[in-house]
Amino acid sequence: MNQRRQFNKLLIYIFALIGVTISVFPFYWMFTASTLQESQIFKIPPTLIPSTNFFTNLSNLASGWPLWKALFNSLLVSGITTVTTIFFSALAGYAFAKYKFKGREPLFFSVLLIMMVPTQVMLVPMFIIMMNFNWIDTYFALIIPYLVTPFGVFLMRQQMLAFPDDLIEAARIDGCRDFGIFFRIVLPVMKPACAALGIVTFMQQWGNFIWPLVAVSSKEMYTLPLMLSMMVQPGQVVQYGQVMVAAVIGLIPMLLLFLFFQKHFVSGVFGGSVKG
Template structure:
């Protein structure tokens, strides 16, 4: 076999492999779409869409306040995402461009907190939220996650490559530090901000265990809680309605990714530019 034929054969195998990965990735979404239009009798028997979509939507609305729950998820994830991007960028700017006592040890502590799983902080957070009376409220869902170690780390790595001369020029011109940060530094960090925004929104949208602990009423449920409460043992489970709820909950994630996709890859890799 000639060298050219080997290259073509390798390409064909690669395309077949990528095609199989694509099918394996897209099949669960297709099954969810199809299942959301079927009743319990056919949901595990058919792979083609049915005609039970509106009935499943009626069941979903009767079981849960779907629009309030969707608002809760969008509101909580949106506020946390905005605050994480801003405060993470602010802290990253301080760690990258300011020389202050204890800077390196503090940044090391930030990196250490990235290794802590949510299970370790769950009980202390619940005790704190209970003592200050924030359980079953937006404050409990938002405040503990307003800035994350990952956002600080990624923004700091990105800002290390920002020209210090521009900042010094702004200071000479009389610009305040916060004005320099907002008008000069932050606009150049769109890629890193997009990466942090997508990752943070995804994490908060799928945050289940913490929300389960601090939320009691269905009016404060988020999408993951809603789906889990609809599959409780001992109750009739309408799988079509559950799948429809999952599809509705997936739409904001798809919109967010499509909106930020051109910035995502460059932002996620920006931390490797300079360390």
């Protein structure tokens, strides 16, 4: 019996190791390729040991493409939309969960309906609206449409449902006003949910490609995903070493964000699954 358990454990470890290897290898290859010369990247057999050409590729990339500007644009857009999405989603979620008002259910149902609409369907109406406001190729076009998301409202509403009503009533008896209850009592307890929503929102905006492709035309307004796509356009010589360097730089913020907030992410996602 013990031998069978040990054998089952060994199989689990083997499959886990295979899964980790398959998952990690593309990232390892991306980093390795960013340190190689152009002639070494597609060499057969492939070079799997990092070299010393990373900073040369980085220098060539920065001299030919607006790398740092694109990185700044991505950080700015992702940071602002993440903060606003957390704030407005928490407010809306609190209202839907704890207040009874006329039209609450139809309004929340409309939020769910908007979640089901594909992004591609909204591109043309959003572009027309931005064009009428003369916001095309500006930060407003990249930020305004994503100030709050239906998913954020839905997630925060589900989390707010688990918040005890007794605490809210006790705070009202003590003379605390509605906004005071929200900011001083509810929001601090919802930190894990806010962190989970923040990670999801930041990752979505950091990798957002379709809308910047529609709303941006000048290189100065490129986000990092848009710049990466422009580096591999048909009909031009692709410098894959530089592409890999840009991909590595674009991956670092997401890795750091998830590593620092992974505990909040897990507890925030499952925190509203049990009401009590």
